[in-house]
Structures are given as C-alpha cells and as structure tokens.
Amino acid sequence: MSRRRLDEVDRAIVERLSRDARVSNRQIAAELGVTEGTVRSRVKRMEEEKLIRITAVTNIDRFRDASLAYIWIEVERSHQVSEVASQLAEIPELGFVGEMLGRSDLLAITMVRNNEHLAEFVHGHISCIPGVRRTESTLGVNFVKHDYRMARIVR
Structure with a gap:
C-alpha cells in the first residue's frame, strides 16, 4: 500500500484538530472555506488510512x-x-x-x-x-x- 501525500487542506484540518480535537467539522469548514462534508470525509479517510488518530493526551x-x-x-x-x-x-x-x-x-x-x-x-x-x-x-x-x-x- 503506497502512502498518501497530504494536501494543504488535509494539513490544515490536522493542524486545527491538533489544537482542539473537539472542534466541530462545521467550524473547521468555515475557517478553511470548504464544506462540512469535505472536512468530514477527509477526517474519516485519514482515520481509516491511519494517518491520524483522535485521542486525549495527558499533560505531563x-x-x-x-x-x-x-x-x-x-x-x-x-x-x-x-x-x-x-x-x-x-x-x-x-x-x-x-x-x-x-x-x-x-x-x-x-x-x-x-x-x-x-x-x-x-x-x-x-x-x-x-x-x-x-x-x-x-x-x-x-x-x-x-x-x-x-x-x-x-x-
């Protein structure tokens, strides 16, 4: 399986989620100027391809x-x-x-x-x-x- 390259929209979604994983797809879409469906499908794809994992992180x-x-x-x-x-x-x-x-x-x-x-x-x-x-x-x-x-x- 070849590795997919993330485009600018993917990177922007990951960057936004990395600051607050609880942010809504609607809010990310508004900030990026894309549709909510675009954000939802890209997050789903990146999760399925194990490019990202949304989780809680402890603050050491x-x-x-x-x-x-x-x-x-x-x-x-x-x-x-x-x-x-x-x-x-x-x-x-x-x-x-x-x-x-x-x-x-x-x-x-x-x-x-x-x-x-x-x-x-x-x-x-x-x-x-x-x-x-x-x-x-x-x-x-x-x-x-x-x-x-x-x-x-x-x-």
Missing part, C-alpha cells in the same frame, strides 16, 4: 508525583532489534518504543514515581528480555517544550 506538566523516564537500550546482535522492540511494545507501561540510530538501538519512554521505581521497572521488565545487552536511563526534569501534536508534517 500536571503530574507532580511522576517523571518521564527515557530508557535507552542496546541489544546483543543487530538482528535482534525488531524482536526486542516487539516485546517492549507489549509492555503496557511503555508509551513509546522506537528503533533508533546512534548510540542505542532502542528507546522506550514511560512515567515513573522516582529513581527506585525506575530501577524496579527496568530490572523487572526490560533487562530480562532476551537480547538486551544493556540499558541506560534518564529522567526528564524540566520540559521547556512538550508538544505531542504532530501536525507539522515534514514536506
């Missing part, structure tokens, strides 16, 4: 008793990266798992209460996965910018 700045933990993972052999990533993706506490280029093979992101909680999580859920060579963890302490909206699509 409001979590006073939790920190964002970045867990950098090296695997033993390069052919194990995908399998380890798949196993990590099955862990419900991980909100992000990605294959990386650079010093580490994988990055996993989760929320933890403190250093001890992070250590327990890494030892109990990640280090025990076959193929994991080593992990390195960092905690986010001050977020200057945190924006999960991915409406700014690179062209």
Whole structure:
C-alpha cells in the first residue's frame, strides 16, 4: 500500500484538530472555506488510512508525583532489534518504543514515581528480555517544550 501525500487542506484540518480535537467539522469548514462534508470525509479517510488518530493526551506538566523516564537500550546482535522492540511494545507501561540510530538501538519512554521505581521497572521488565545487552536511563526534569501534536508534517 503506497502512502498518501497530504494536501494543504488535509494539513490544515490536522493542524486545527491538533489544537482542539473537539472542534466541530462545521467550524473547521468555515475557517478553511470548504464544506462540512469535505472536512468530514477527509477526517474519516485519514482515520481509516491511519494517518491520524483522535485521542486525549495527558499533560505531563500536571503530574507532580511522576517523571518521564527515557530508557535507552542496546541489544546483543543487530538482528535482534525488531524482536526486542516487539516485546517492549507489549509492555503496557511503555508509551513509546522506537528503533533508533546512534548510540542505542532502542528507546522506550514511560512515567515513573522516582529513581527506585525506575530501577524496579527496568530490572523487572526490560533487562530480562532476551537480547538486551544493556540499558541506560534518564529522567526528564524540566520540559521547556512538550508538544505531542504532530501536525507539522515534514514536506
């Protein structure tokens, strides 16, 4: 299946929804100068093609008793990266798992209460996965910018 390129109207719809996903199709249509049916059909198509997903996002700045933990993972052999990533993706506490280029093979992101909680999580859920060579963890302490909206699509 080839990837569809988003046109300017699609991008404008995504940009508007990224600011407030509860905005009506009618309001988006009025702002963009298109019909409500155009907005509705384009949103439906982008959802069906899994180009967008409309969901609620937590505001991590409001979590006073939790920190964002970045867990950098090296695997033993390069052919194990995908399998380890798949196993990590099955862990419900991980909100992000990605294959990386650079010093580490994988990055996993989760929320933890403190250093001890992070250590327990890494030892109990990640280090025990076959193929994991080593992990390195960092905690986010001050977020200057945190924006999960991915409406700014690179062209």
